Amino acid sequence: MKILIVGSGGREHAIAWRLKQSPRVTEIMAAPGNPGIAEIAICVPIAADNIEGLVELARSERPNLVIIGPEVPLVMGLADKLRAIDIPVFGPSARSAMLEGSKGFSKDFMAKYNIPTARYRRFTADQAAEAKAYLDTFDGPPYVLKADGLAAGKGVVIPETKAEAETEIDAMLGGKFGSASASLVIEEFMHGEEASFFALCDGETAVALAGAQDHKRVGDGDTGPNTGGMGAYSPAPILDAAMQKRVMDEIVTPTIDGMKKDGRPYRGVLFVGLMIDETHGPRVVEYNVRFGDPECQVIMTRLKDDPLPQFLACAIGGLAGCARLERVSDPAVCVVMAGAGYPGEPKKGGVIGNLDEANKLPGVTVFHAGTARQGDDIIANGGRVLTVTATAPTLQDAVTRAYQAVDTINWPDGFCRRDIAWRALKRG
């Protein structure tokens, strides 16, 4: 079977790495891929948002399955265009990808189907005064302001004072995030513990895959600005079997049923960002229509069963009849190594040494993201550059292994958080 993976991050490297082990996979292609993916797949230099280029590639290569990693091509309708030429796709249509592509759409959808989430209202550019008045309906700060559209992960602002919130309302409705913030969602701030939950869906049925927890802030102790994610682990202790069942019953199944009812059957992986507390149980912070990065890296390293049959079923149907991915192995942890300056302008160009040595450590796999090849060298070429992933019989051992690998890698311009998995370790 020939697989085409769209994307170039650590997430896509982890998917390629896992599918490479499938006895049914004969060839993996990636567009555009990265130097790590290039070691196990054929990389074609077509960007993940070059929809026409990707459709042409699929038309000529006829892959048996296309897996779309990032949200942008999904929201742009890549899955629809591939399905139109009879190519099986793991990933939702543009109409279904609106769960991530429009915060307003996803909030209205949750309201319609009674899916637990924060109280909210939507505002357009001419409603700044109403938006400011709505702030008074909350107990006080912090306030949660969300640009309606995709804003490269930066569209959520959480002001600590009312004055800041008012300034931010004007800025966002005034075009701070371009057309993405022409419309705004203001919602209640939810307290609790965040977790990521992943389910596979074929339009009719959803099956639980795994839970994970990410670390969004750049600095130790969850300080500093938000990032794409600085590290993750799976399983997440807060998502125990009972909580996973609640998430499936109260959130995932009603979501899949509602999307089907609305003529938007959801196919692919549904990533539910959750806030969990004692009073409310699990509530939705946001939907994403793809795997998380770096959550995907820990989930892929934990899967003992071949995920290909389920991925394929997501694309063509029949998930209910598929064998479950039951054999998940030991806990996994990943630590993201980023270029100095990230999430601002990262330092690029530095040579990264000892990657092979790190990869040879027990339980360790190093996934590439923002790397480039320069002659024989791997150099840094982005913000998040590597995801150093480790599995071990205990979470603590996985953490130790991951940091041993981090310390083996010789990249003076790189940095990472030193406290990945602190929350789970504290629970014991």
Ligand code: AMP
């Ligand atoms: P999002 O892009 O929707 O994931 O939002 C980014 C981050 O903002 C989330 O991971 C949460 O940490 C935080 N956040 C978003 N919405 C809320 C909310 N209603 N209450 C508390 N925190 C939130």
Ligand code: GLY
């Ligand atoms: N790690 C969070 C995300 O992929 O959105």
